[in-house]
Amino acid sequence: MTRTADKPQVLLEHHLRVLKLPTFLAEYEKVARESAADGIDHPRYLLRLAELELIERERRLVDRRIRAARFPATKSLDTFDFMSIPALNKMLVLELARSEYVIRNENVIALGPSGTGKTHVALGLGLAACQKGFSVLFTSTASLVNRLMEARDGRQLSRLQAQLASVKLLIVDEFGYVPLSPTGAELLFEVFSQRYERGSTIVTSNLPFEEWTGVLGSERLTGALLDRLTHHVHILEMNGESYRLKHARNRRHKAAKATAGQSDPDTGEITSP
Known part of the structure; x- marks a missing residue:
């Protein structure tokens, strides 16, 4: 049987679970002992617990955004070797890591040969955006086009397009590695068009702009795509050795x-x- 003296603690823990304050629940006894030892009053004791709850809640939110982004690997810019790609504007990359371009609905295009770290930089910028509180989605170009084609065939295209349009930062990796069918090119263009000035997009490509027509198969479509992507854009030149x-x-x-x-x-x- 629960002792009378224990009832307040039992009720407190019950209420904390109902209120969904897991860090408060896990830490309140420890923080109470520390506060008593340090001579801290009740308001400061509660402040410590509230701060711990907020810190842990933000950590969980960041973890949730990272999982939702579907990164193939979690890489930060701290581990990127800028010395290996002298052509890359390091100051611009670090400025982009502040994620203010996402607020302004601006785009980023990373151009360079295979193996120069374009995906790493895109992942690092995506991770930084997650940490700043933005929704992010990472996909390869081929995977995105396949999803669009399947959604169209399953009469789910509008739903998928709405999901892609709602993400604050969409990262489309490896544009140019595989030529697209006319239908695939049009569906991809529609994604970029719907995001124009409504969200930010990062594109990585091993091809210079003048060769994008070979991927999309249409000069008209390529011109319209580049017009939207490059209107508000930061270009990262990543030419160098693999x-x-x-x-x-x-x-x-x-x-x-x-x-x-x-x-x-x-x-x-x-x-x-």
Whole structure:
């Protein structure tokens, strides 16, 4: 049987669960002990608990936005090697990470050869936008066009288009890797058109603008698409050596030196064969 003295605690915990204050529930006894030891009054005690609840609630919201974004991997700009792509405007990327372009419904286009880190930068900007409180969706161009085609065939196109239009930041990766059918190109154009000045879009492409007609198959459609995408745009030039090929070559070089018993330039250690 519950003792009379325990009833307030039982009721408090019940009310905290009903009010959906899990951090308050988990921390109130610990914070009470700390507050008593520090001589903190009741208002400051409650303030500490409220702050902990808000911090944890924001963390959960960010996690939820990250899951909803469907990132293939979670990458931040902190891990991007800017030194490997000297052509990239680092200051512009860091400015974009503040996500103010999302508020202004501006676009970002990252252009450069395969392997130069375009997807990494797009993921980093997407993660930053999630942390700033914006809804984000990541997709490859091929996957997006396939979804649009399937939705059209299943008479769900309007619903999918509405979902894509409602996202604050849409990231369309790998534009230009696969030519699109006329129907696919028109459906993709419609997505960009519906987002024009209503939401932000990041596009990564291995092709310069003058070669986009080869993907869309129509000069008219390409012109109309670029007109919308580039009206309010930040362009990231990412021309340079493939990041992946460079690292693969460095690994082979280190392995060859280790086999030969030479010192590793990074560690100074000598590995005997």
